[in-house]
Amino acid sequence: MNEAEQQRAAYLQDAQNKAVQLFEEIEQMLIRPGVSEKTLSDEIHKLGTERHGVRTHWHKRVVRSGPNTLRPFEDNPPDRVIGEDDIVYVDLGPVFEAWEADFARTFVLGDDPNKKRLRDSLEPVWNTVKTRYHKNPDMTGEQLYDIACEEARNAGWEFGAWLAGHLVGQFPHERIPRDKTVLYITKGNDQSMGSPGKDGNKRHWILEIHLRDNFNNVAAFYEQLLTVG
Template structure:
């Protein structure tokens, strides 16, 4: 379990992860203000985001593939690669990045709405409040299992009138490359059948830090949204 009195090294690790996330937030603010627009393809926006990250933040490595999806493509699971699509005037758009800052991983995802479609705005505006509710439930029992937190995420999404749109609600994150168990998509994920405590230490003896992901789908109208950030570091 996580130590009650963390060592200086534990504190430094948490600080580095939070610093990486703060840099990711700044990157996303620039993406929103300078790059997101209708009339370009997802592939073009992906390339522009990579170049912005390289030029402005020195990001050469992303620990997972950059995901930029719009409209119906927002319903596709992470592992899939839907056909490239032109971003429309009244669209919804998901950006999910895993930039590495000085050997520390960030994992940050946001949903953007172009135009004033009330259903898309409703979904976008529900993401962070749901994330906050799920985090509060986790904080009540930080030693809960990944299975328990996944079920909580699904329950809260349903209470807000949405489907939970993924088979995971998060995963560990750390120094690059973070801990992995080959061919195991359960033990280090917030997902069904992960019955291990989320408070277990990692294989390196340090506290595991987790990303919480909220995926909401409005299947009736054919789109979804996504919000993620650090769960275990404020």
């Protein structure tokens, strides 16, 4: 990797490190029962602006709880108050000094063992999929999507989304029109994930793990950088 590529990777890693810190504060200070998803989203926006200098998000803030966790990213479900024994996920795309992060974590309130098991499956599945990717980084987006679905099933869940990740980069990164599946980790993407972008630079990817518990009608979500770190 040349010096310019190393610098780009370092910027993306730095943006994610800042997102990690932001999410730690979200968990410690804001996640709680009795607050609505919209109010929590507004509080997260304020926290990011005041404590972390986040002025821009490259995609909408997503805060989902309970049955709303089953709804796809594109939906805007009715606002819902978070309950005492609830599951909540937060998905943010903050821009730090012109570099994008895309980061999601799932939180469980209370002591429901099923929700905890679902949440606790996320990171191991993510790591297994990442390991399999790095054995063949030139695989297609469809191949990696199939791997993500397989590993979700191996963990006892259903994969809960039509994609398992996407490109990420300097803001605003290469736009992702709906018909360009080659920019997603999804069915129909027969292009090598290792192929360079239009500018000749290495492309960097986010890996998303969506786990769906159909028996209890909830889902969990975890995402972060695949190609850096």
